Amino acid sequence: VQIVGDAPIFIAHQSAECWARPELFELDAAGRPTVVAGVSPDVFSATGQHWGNPLYRWPAHAAEGYAWWIERIRAIFELVDIVRIDHFRGFAAHWETPAHHPTAEHGQWKPGPGPALFRAVADALGELPIIAEDLGFITPDVEALRREFAFPGMRILQFAWGEKDPGELHFLPHHHTADTVVYTGTHDNDTTWGWWNSLGEDARNHLREYLACDARQVHWDLIRAASASVADLAVHPMQDVMGLDGRHRMNLPGTPTGNWGWRFRWEQVPGDAAGRLRRMAELYDRLPGREGRLLGRGPAPDAAF
Numbered sequence: 282v283q284i285v286g287d288a289p290i291f292i293a294h295q296s297a298e299c300w301a302r303p304e305l306f307e308l309d310a311a312g313r314p315t316v317v318a319g320v321s322p323d324v325f326s327a328t329g330q331h332w333g334n335p336l337y338r339w340p341a342h343a344a345e346g347y348a349w350w351i352e353r354i355r356a357i358f359e360l361v362d363i364v365r366i367d368h369f370r371g372f373a374a375h376w377e378t379p380a381h382h383p384t385a386e387h388g389q390w391k392p393g394p395g396p397a398l399f400r401a402v403a404d405a406l407g408e409l410p411i412i413a414e415d416l417g418f419i420t421p422d423v424e425a426l427r428r429e430f431a432f433p434g435m436r437i438l439q440f441a442w443g444e445k446d447p448g449e450l451h452f453l454p455h456h457h458t459a460d461t462v463v464y465t466g467t468h469d470n471d472t473t474w475g476w477w478n479s480l481g482e483d484a485r486n487h488l489r490e491y492l493a494c495d496a497r498q499v500h501w502d503l504i505r506a507a508s509a510s511v512a513d514l515a516v517h518p519m520q521d522v523m524g525l526d527g528r529h530r531m532n533l534p535g536t537p538t539g540n541w542g543w544r545f546r547w548e549q550v551p552g553d554a555a556g557r558l559r560r561m562a563e564l565y566d567r568l569p570g571r572e573g574r575l576l577g578r579g580p581a582p583d584a585a586f
Contacts, residue, residue, distance in 0.1 A: 286361030291334035329385030369413035463512035475527020
């Protein structure tokens, strides 16, 4: 068993780090952020996303050989075996918005540290079992950065059907590549049944035809599709293994309360779930011990989660 942790690229203004090392962040003399992180306007939000996290003063980090980042990642790997870095694209370029603006549409793209940061971390720590969260507006420099360090990216099956722009066709399984991790959905998505219940009929018909299924157990259809993908790792949320609807989703992005409260008891898990997962791992060559996996720290983490 290996543990996959999650690390956001940015940290909170109220953090100990901002208090102890203010020179590493874009703060004024009083310790207040001058610019903050977020996401540029897109088809989902005309005003973008205003996260409010202070941004890093990258030249200051470079001047000390990225020592703060080395220690941050070292500490993370004391807790987990693999880490998924959220908003990986911010290492190539990040969206900068003036702190006093209530929304993000008046921001601008600013360069991140690029490969220099990860070279410094790799020199200090060795192999880096990192998953790059490369969702959203991804440009060629982000892909180049991910591939330079052989960090697997992410493919979300729920993004493969329904309303999407042409740039999201790579979520369809026949476009997957080995250097990725496939998810039926992440903690930010609805459960598969919750997603299915909100899907239009055209998208439903496409899924049925594409997966050659009747979708009566659509959660297992997506689990099978993820298992059969050429993506190196496959992740199945427990809610999908249990076939639960949208009332059991983990997180609703953009809402500050009511999240991360979902729990289950083992007696609620269907009795055939373990056997079905085991059989899919056998069918699609995902049993532990297979050679050539991407994230090589300890036993191969290739069985479906």
